[in-house]
Structure formats: structure tokens, C-alpha cells
Amino acid sequence: MQKILVVGPAWVGDMVMAQSLYMSLRERHADALIDVLAPAWSGPILKRMPEVRRHIESPLGHGEFGLGARYRLGRELRDERYDQAVIIPRSFKAALPPFFARIPRRTGYKGEMRYGLINDMRPLDKSVLTQTVQRYVALGLERNAALPPASIPQPRLEVDEQNQRRLLDALGLSLNRPVVGFMPGAEYCPAKCWPQENFAHLAQRLIEQGKQVWLFGSEKDRPVCEDIAAVVDGAELVNLAGKTRLEDAIDLIALVETAVTNDSGLMHIAAATGRTVVAIYGSSSPEYTPPLTDKAEVVYLGLDCSPCFERECPLGHYRCLREITVDRVLDQLKGE
Numbered sequence: 001m002q003k004i005l006v007v008g009p010a011w012v013g014d015m016v017m018a019q020s021l022y023m024s025l026r027e028r029h030a031d032a033l034i035d036v037l038a039p040a041w042s043g044p045i046l047k048r049m050p051e052v053r054r055h056i057e058s059p060l061g062h063g064e065f066g067l068g069a070r071y072r073l074g075r076e077l078r079d080e081r082y083d084q085a086v087i088i089p090r091s092f093k094a095a096l097p098p099f100f101a102r103i104p105r106r107t108g109y110k111g112e113m114r115y116g117l118i119n120d121m122r123p124l125d126k127s128v129l130t131q132t133v134q135r136y137v138a139l140g141l142e143r144n145a146a147l148p149p150a151s152i153p154q155p156r157l158e159v160d161e162q163n164q165r166r167l168l169d170a171l172g173l174s175l176n177r178p179v180v181g182f183m184p185g186a187e188y189c190p191a192k193c194w195p196q197e198n199f200a201h202l203a204q205r206l207i208e209q210g211k212q213v214w215l216f217g218s219e220k221d222r223p224v225c226e227d228i229a230a231v232v233d234g235a236e237l238v239n240l241a242g243k244t245r246l247e248d249a250i251d252l253i254a255l256v257e258t259a260v261t262n263d264s265g266l267m268h269i270a271a272a273t274g275r276t277v278v279a280i281y282g283s284s285s286p287e288y289t290p291p292l293t294d295k296a297e298v299v300y301l302g303l304d305c306s307p308c309f310e311r312e313c314p315l316g317h318y319r320c321l322r323e324i325t326v327d328r329v330l331d332q333l334k335g336e
Contacts (some may be wrong), residue, residue: 001031002244003032003035004025004029004032004035004083005036005037005077005082005088005093006021006085007037007038007086007095007097008042008088009089010040010089011187012187013264013267013289014088015265016155016157016265016292017136018088018157019051019153020133020137020154020292021137022036022050022052024140024151025086025140026092026183031187035037035052035054035057036052036058038056040145041064042059045157047084048158048247053107056073060128065220066093068101070094070097073097073100073101074096074101077098077101078101078102085105086107086108087108090112092114092128095108095117095118097151099116099117101254105260106154106188107122107139108121109122109123111124120143122138128129129147131290132153132288132289134148134152140247142221153301154271154272154294155268156224156274157250160251163251164255167244167251171243173214173252174212177211179211179212179213180256180259180333181214182202183264183295184196184199184221184260184261185224185225185241185263185266187248189217190318191282191312191318191320192262192264193224193321194262197228200232200259201326203237206333207234207236211236213237214245214332215237215241216266217241218242219241221240226252231253238322240252245317250273251296253273254273254275257275257332258275259275259277259278260329260333261277263286270291271292272293274295275295278299278329280299280324282306282318283311297330299329305319305320306320
């Protein structure tokens with residue numbers, strides 16, 4: 001029986017994509033026990049992954065070094081006697097707890113002078129491993145395995161039907177009309193965010209067609225969702241931004257017919273709950289972080305300046321997003 005510690009990523013979408021690694025590890029080692037060291041916020045996602053035995057909360061926030069805390073955590077983990085650690089982040093600090101835990105095999109990519117901390121060092125050839133999910137899954141393979149991986153399991157989050165019923169009642173939601181979920185935010189915004197006026201126009205068109213629209217997002221996304229809701233007529237638009245926990249968002253997204261979304265963590269959640277996804281890309285690339293589902297329609301202009309992967313448009317025009325019309329997205333919804 002293999003006991004494996006995975007040091008997980010720090011973003012919602014990446015945590016969902018990492019499930020492909022956990023699934024791949026279980027395909028190779030059916031009896032593997034997989035624990036994931038990750039930030040506290042990731043617990044609700046990891047609980048929906050049957051491949052994960054235990055979530056170990058990182059004692060530090062994003063970007064904190066905290067040598068003493070990492071040493072103490074490593075000492076605490078020694079009793080687990082893990083056979084292997086798979087370290088997804090390429091930072092020096094991410095490799096410290098497995099080293100202090102004396103895990104005999106510590107697998108990770110070359111980066112930030114981690115020699116010694118990583119003793120199963122893998123080169124990262126970005127021309128071969130072109131997708132984030134490929135890079136995650138490749139870390140779970142033997143070092144002489146052919147790349148890119150021949151098979152990438154698609155993430156599949158478990159859904160709590162009892163919680164769904166509770167939420168429908170508590171939030172006064174109805175399924176009497178087909179639901180289209182909108183995810184108009186993105187942690188990396190604004191260069192990944194389709195204009196909010198376009199989301200509003202699309203919502204109005206869909207409501208006129210007999211559908212309802214639910215807006216999803218975190219507290220940070222509440223202002224943009226409120227602006228969208230303010231200009232859409234009818235009670236068929238429901239703003240849920242900032243009103244749900246992460247696990248609640250998973251269960252409610254699983255109820256929508258289709259999700260219209262920026263390239264964001266909620267996009268990956270929608271894909272992993274089996275929803276049809278219409279994904280809008282601006283500064284990022286669907287070649288790098290695609291929705292991991294067979295039920296996806298991608299809207300991407302592929303301009304000469306795209307993808308730039310910048311937080312804000314370096315040219316100031318945001319054409320990669322502004323030139324994606326409401327009609328084009330509506331056509332994708334009709335064709336899904």
C-alpha cells in the first residue's frame with residue numbers, strides 16, 4: 001500500500017485540475033492513500049474528491065515563508081511514514097515540509113534551487129507538457145514514462161443532493177425554468193473578464209427565451225454581479241455572489257443546465273460537476289488551461305497579441321474580450 005503526500009496548488013481552478021493527478025495515482029496504485037497538504041479554503045473541494053483520504057491544512061497563507069511553521073509541520077508528518085511526496089508548486093518553500101517529514105521519495109519539477117529538497121527531480125519541458133493538467137499528471141508517473149501522458153482523467157467532483165435541496169429551500173430558488181449559470185468574475189481579472197455589460201445583455205436575452213440566470217461568485221465578485229443584476233429586468237435573475245460557501249457553490253452549479261464563464265476557478269468546478277460549459281478566454285489560453293470536460297464550447301478570438309497572460313491588457317484595449325459579441329456566445333449556447 002502506497003502512502004502519498006501531495007503538496008497542492010494555491011488556486012481554486014488548479015486544485016480542481018489536480019484531481020486528475022489523484023485519479024491517475026489511484027489508477028496506478030489502487031490501494032494508495034493520498035493526503036493533500038493545501039490551504040484551508042481548499043477543504044470543501046478536496047472533500048468532494050473520493051481519491052483523497054485527508055486534507056492537511058497548510059499553516060501559512062499564500063506567499064508566506066514561515067520556516068519554523070514548515071519545520072514543525074514536517075516533524076508532525078513524520079509519524080505518517082509516507083512513501084512519496086508529490087510537490088506540485090515549483091517554489092523552494094513548498095518542498096520544505098516533505099523534506100522535514102523525511103519522506104524518502106520527493107518528486108517535483110526543477111525550480112528555485114531545490115536540489116536536496118527534491119530527490120526525484122523532473123525537468124519541465126513546456127513544449128511537451130503544454131497544459132497545466134498534463135504537468136500535474138506527469139508528476140505521478142515514473143520518471144521514464146512517455147510524455148505527454150497518454151491518458152488524462154477528467155476531474156469529477158461529488159455532489160451532495162441533500163445540501164442541494166437545503167439550498168434551494170433556504171435561498172428560495174426554483175427549477176421551474178432551465179437555469180444558466182454565469183460566472184462573471186475571475187481572481188486574475190480584469191484581463192480574463194468578459195465585459196459585465198455583455199453578461200447583462202446575454203442574461204436579458206436568455207430570460208426572454210424562457211430561461212433563468214443564476215450569478216455565481218465570491219464576495220470579491222459581488223460588485224460586478226450586483227451591477228449585472230441592476231440592469232436586468234425580471235425576477236428570473238438571481239445573484240448568489242458572496243451568499244454561498246464554496247461547497248454550496250459546487251452543489252448549486254451542479255443544478256444548472258449550462259455555465260457561461262470566464263477562465264476561472266468556477267469554470268473548472270462547473271466542468272467537474274458535469275455541466276455544459278461555454279468558456280470565454282481573453283488574456284489566457286484554452287490550450288493551456290482548458291475546461292476538462294467533453295461538454296465544453298470555447299469562445300476565444302486568438303488575436304495576434306493573445307495570449308499575453310497579463311493581469312491587465314498591456315496595450316490598453318482589451319480587444320480579446322471586448323470583440324467577443326453577445327451573439328457569438330448566444331450561438332454557442334444554441335449549439336451546445
